[in-house]
Amino acid sequence: MGIWASKEPPPPMVLVPPLFDFPPLGARIRMLESSYNLLFGKLALKCLFEDYFDEARQYSTRILLKPLDDPHVDIIATFRWQSDVHDPHTFADLFVANTDPVLRIRSSAYYPKYGVGAFGIIPLISKRRVIPDDYGVMGLRYGSGNLSLGLTVTPFPKSDIFPRTAWLVSKYGRLTAGLQYEPLYSTKDDSKLINPKDWSCAVGYGLGSGSPLSPSFNFGLELANSSQFVASFYQHLVVQRKVQNPFEENDIIGITNYLDFGFELKTRLDDNSTTDKSPDSTFQIAASWQANKNFLLKGKAGPRGSTLALAFKSWWKPAFTFSISATNDHTAGNTSFGFGLRVENLREASYERADPNFVMLTPSKEHVAESLLWNDRKSQFYQSDLSSGNFDGLPKELRPLGKIL
Secondary structure: OOOOOOOOOOOOEEEEOOOOOOOOHHHHHHHHOOHHHOOOOHHHHHHHHHOOOOOOOOEEEEEEEOOOOOOOEEEOOEEEEEEEOOEEEEEEEEEEOOOOOOEEEEEEEEEOOOOEEEEEEEEEEOOOOOOHHHHOEEEEEEEOOOEEEEEEEOOOOOOOOOOOEEEEEEEEOOEEEEEEEOOOOOOOHHHOOOOHHHEEEEEEEEEOOOOOOOOEEEEEEEEEOOOEEEEEEEEEEEEEEEOOOOOOOOOEEEEEEEEEEEEEEEEEOOOOOOOOOOOOEEEEEEEEEEOOOOEEEEEEEOOOEEEEEEEEEEOOOOEEEEEEEEEEEOOOOEEEEEEEEEEEOOOOOOOEOOOOOEEEOOOOOHHHOHHHOOOOOOOOOEEEOOOOOOOOOOOHHHOOOOOOO
């Protein structure tokens, strides 16, 4: 009498590739910036509108290296040290260049237990010092999950009773509102606090965890310097498509793709002088598609021109990224090209076979019959669970940026 044993095949899996640039490099120095300038989708839109769009008729290079024997140190045309490998908020870096400033030091110290931090940007060697910023900027900040406030001052060469910048940003649920004071150098001391052009305010509505594995969107309205109205929208989509790769195992049925879309409209509210020929209103839109861990396609368009960029990244140690962009000038009617090369080993390539934030729609035995997978389905096999918030099993590159507003 024979013994019959049944062994079901493993459940189907969906590959989750790392994003090209997550976390963004701007997040590494966000403790030196006003939270007002990073929230409301501003950091995501900046990356979408600028990254890999190489300047026409130019070749750009960037090198970002981390010594293998000391993960606390990295070199990005600067020498950087941070106390915790997984926490970029406490660090110090030294910048050396042949342009102003020749030698500059930046430092930030943040204490998450109390939510307070201090930071400074000091040009040690500079060819010329014209404005107070050329002598150095120092600041204090407080940050929690729902509130961020802070100010910066220029104590050299002489202290000013007025701050260089001050901000207050608060979040309630999906709604974020903020106010920022940033005086112009041309204003007189007696009118700094009452000049409406020194103030900006914004309100935003957003959804998402901050992890690239979760879809997110952000809609923002801003009154900048009481003279310009800005409306922006940014959306990050996480979609799945069937994979056709003979080198993958049979249980790999799909791959995750990342789609990003952004829109920005700027309208001037003050009277346009005859000497200023800039348009009263302008807009730009951009979109990107990352098909896998190696290829990224981006495009943006505006009234004056449009640009298409293609980037290829090899996840070696270090990783190499080559990009090419084609820019069409709508005014002149010509097309020019730009090229870029980036070398880095700050991020790690990691395919996650079982994302804890993706759950099966209807548990069933469908995965037993491999021929039925992805063939006659009217909906995706997995969906993103935004409310789970389970990121402990993911590498740090795929986790949210942190619980600091």
